[in-house]
Amino acid sequence: MKRKLSCLAITLMALITTFAQARNLNDITITGSVRNSTSKEVVSAVSVSVKGSNEGTFTDDNGNFKLTVNRSLPFTLVFSSIGFETKELEINNLQALQVELIPASTLGQEVVISATRTPARILESPVTIERVSSAAIRNSAASNYYDMVSNLKGVDVVTASLTFKTPTTRGFASSGNTRFTQIINGMDNQAPGLNFSVGSVIGLIELDIDNMELLPGASSALYGPGGMNGTLLINGKNPFKYQGLSFMMKQGIMNLGQNAGRPASPYYNWSLRWAKKIGERFAFKIATELIQAKDWVANDNRDYKRLGSTGGIVPGTRSTDPNYDGVNVYGDETTTNLKAVLNAVGQSAPFLQGYINTLPANIPVSRTGYTEKDISDPNTVNFKLTGALHYKIGRNVEASLSGYWGTGNTLYTGSNRYSLKNLKMGQYKLEFASKNWFLRAYTTQENSGESYNLTVATQILNEGWKPSGGSTGWYSQYAQAYLAAKMAGRPDLEAHNTARAAADQGRPLPGSPRFQQLLDSVRLLPIPNGGLFLDRTNLYMVEGQYNLTDAIKFVEVLIGGNWKKYVLNSQGTLFADKPGSPIGINEYGAYMQVSKFIVPEILKITASGRYDKNANFTGRFTPRITALIKPAKDHNIRLSYQTAYRFPSTQQQWIDLNVGTGRLLGGVKELWDKYNMIENPIYSVESVQAGNPEVIPYFAFKPESVVSYEIGYKSLIARKFLIDAYFYYSEYQNFLSRRDVIQNKDPNDLTFTNINGYSIVVNAPGKVKAHGWGLSLDYLLRGNFSISGNISSDELSDEPAGFRAEFNTPKYRTNLTFANSGFGHNQRVGFAVTWRWQDSFFYDLDFASGDLPAIHTVDAQISYKFPAIKSVVKLAGNNLLNQYYRNAMGNPQVGGLYYVSFAYNVF
């Protein structure tokens, strides 16, 4: 595929040279510059176009433009830019123009594309949509633009690492949420093998973001399988429009205070973007960003009682619970019943057997673990490199070839905590776009680098230092020391602790050369002998869309389709593939959308439908019907019936991974056969525990689907007060989840004493229902002050008994922002203060489950512009009060991050 892409690049370059020569000698050129009428600052990226034609250009970073057209005077030029009133000028001569644009409120005026895949005023979107503009990002306190998404209503963000943040809407928040799609510049950003969205790893750099659009709720009808709960679309800046060199340096400090997990440490975030138009047809951009810091520390040392993939927090510490298993302590998942070891001691020392016999039958003892700080790289690094070549073919078609590459060190929470060390991801895209159509092909190339599973790696590290089993193993030493201490009359717990100290004698200390050597040897050894993934899974996708409206006239029609191929390649370390023979999964789909104002300017109906087929599942049709009612100007009521579904993720299909506490298995029949689960049946853990073993027969698992009904209202009052409200109700069917099962190793031995443990993918019986609502108010005050707030709620109901939906969402959350985008002398000062609160809730995930307390955070920034040097200095604090919080179980505690930034030429 890479080779194909480079072939295309060569073709494109050839085209460029061909077209570049085709210049008309009768062209006339208009030049000029555009300024802000109030602040007199130059305005870049202003669209300058000839009225009634496709000809046009944009102002560069100095506000200058040069437009060459092939027509005669006079004609009208239209100057438009978000945040300014549109201005029209009649051109009678070729004198350089000095244009001033009057700032205007953007409230409710912004244009969104993702709601219907066609441009529409945000006020008139037929489904709930939120937009974050680059201007909003500039004026935000957030150190990372992903944090800004959390200030939108209905959004939860899960922080697995400083550099790993995952937004979600309408429930199921987790780092590996597969029900929420992130589309970056038209490309699905989900890592095809690891199944999490990697927006914060290889997404756009902040300086290159034009806007973000958030579609909460089901959106498969337009965006394909996935996106059951929402889609976040992040769009980059076109180099034709946004030109020049810009850079930003954020220098900060974090890990402060007595609750910090490590000593105070610096935070660096440097980014640079350079875009340039060469001639009228060619433009390029290159952008890069480096984030470096000492990560937040996951230090939840609470004792966790695991039952397969479920469990809960229990009282206990390493010194008060011999079977202690700390949430963020690793290696202590290895546990055994000491009684069996004691019996082995009794076999060789029969004079102790009587004493041993009278000890309890079950004495669970875990090995001594290491904390996350001990075994993960403290440096979190993120390096992104983006480049794009754009070429205009003829009048209407723009071709672009772009690449997004990122690497870094970060941590991820899934069924375990994973150190994503030197993870590398690349997305490469070739796109042809016109006003009415686009055709794009892209690939996602995943390389898990030196990523390893903290639990498994530490367990193996422990074994490497001192094996658990054997007559001289750790447990045997423990058992003997335990007996000696017991027989000396010591209390049970003291005997355990004495035994642990004896068995742990010579245990490598974290940070010691011996420890590091052991860790390195384990983490660089592929699973199952070590903790290393060898994931090189790739995705190839081709998609196209055509807007037939111009051709059909009486109704708006949109058609599109795509083909997708996953190539799972993990050399057996993640999937059930074998070295040299990756597993391929084909998926294709097509969609169509028809919309029409049934009652002109009052009622618009849009119907969309989509058909998708995956190699492992039967085809699936998802319809969507929306209605937009405009009872009065700037008052819009939206109604929608949306369906969405998702094929099980590549992992839910093909994973075959020992996670230390059991084996995760995908749902394809090949895996049932591989582990002989049909002939030697599997039983649900609960049924075996209840003493009534129930066989789970083979079943073909199905894609999960959701039907969602929504009503919303959006209105703009007096051009300064924007109200948006929604209520939705969703029903999930064939909800995909995991279930713990066990199998007797010997099919003839039905005692369940010698077993294999698996976690298999199942569809939940019955329907899982969710509903929620949201309300936001934005009020523009005089002098660029604004106050905005929102409150939203999500709730799950009718959860089948014994079933884990992992909804992981607070019932209520609110945001309140008070900001000014420019005041004082020449409107140079800006500030923003945001307060966010979310309710406490029960967080449930394979890795850990438990209650999360309510979270309050305050983010604030104050900035000052230096127009002469086109720069802004910002002083900002995230989590200003430095009150550490966790937004998911097992995840790091997040504290205050304070930074000062210097940004040059940021528009």
Added chain:
Amino acid sequence: MKINITRRIIQMGALIFSAATMITSCNKELPDAVPIVVPPPTGQSIGNLISTDTSYSILKAALTKAGLLNGLLDSTALYTVFAPNNDAFRLSGIPSAAVINALPTAQVAAIASYHIIGGQAFTTSLIPTSFPNLQLPTGLVLQAPLFRMSIFPSKRGSAAWANNIPLIATDKQMSNGIIHNPVALISPPSLTIKQIATADTTLSYFLAAVARADSGQTGLGRFDSLLNYPPVNFTVFAPTNQAFRNALIFLGLPPSPAAFNFVPVSTARGIVAYHFMGTRAFSVNFPATPTDLPTLLQLSPTSPPLTVKAQFTGLSFTVLGNGNFGFPSNVVQADIHAINGTVQKIDQVLLPQ
């Protein structure tokens, strides 16, 4: 007017923010691991009872001298103590604390520690009522860390013993364990069976028979080694010299230890093995009616062990071999306690067939 409203809104905004900021100070501290708190045991400790109850004054003196009292005072510890009261000490010939104080410390420590089992609270309900007897390591360390001299509690009906010492009161629950009261001191053995037999002039024929049985054997294949091997448990029915002389004469051999050399080794081995039980039994543990009990003699490695019929009524203690034509041997000296078993001296050689 309009400006006023706007200003008010700004003021309100500021107010809301300061309120919000106040609320944020309510963010809870992140929860940390909490230790499992075991409520401290209530009630009197074993050590405290022994220190304060004057009927234990001699035991108190012994434990103090042995340096064991502090451990028993620790209410977080756990013990089973066979606590002899002053009457028990007197019955064992120690009439006062002064006598204890006059004894060598090591001896007192050995005796005292033999009455204590660490780490578990054994109520009599845990004691089995049939063979084999419960073997519980006591505080008397033979070889650190794990090899300790065991005590062997047993129960028949409602009567309970520690070794062969009756327990007159049982199961007194204390904060740090259990107390049982033996009728007398429970003396720890200090010698192996071999050492006892060697010192006993009436058992020299027995040792000669063992030597014959062991010829060609090595290591723990030798009865001689087993008799001197501390970790094992045997009950040895050891015929006196007179018994052996009678047997030799019966076989037509001269009544002299040298005569064993005329007995085939396999026969000697069989006969010796027939005098061993693989458990440690005291007289009180034998049934009141003659009962088959397994010996170490097997005719082939897979066949069941041959048995002897033993009986203890309190008045008589006999054991009968299959080949003794129904004439049981009398135990002439019972319950000689060794580190590795008990010796029951008998007046007739047991014949397997």
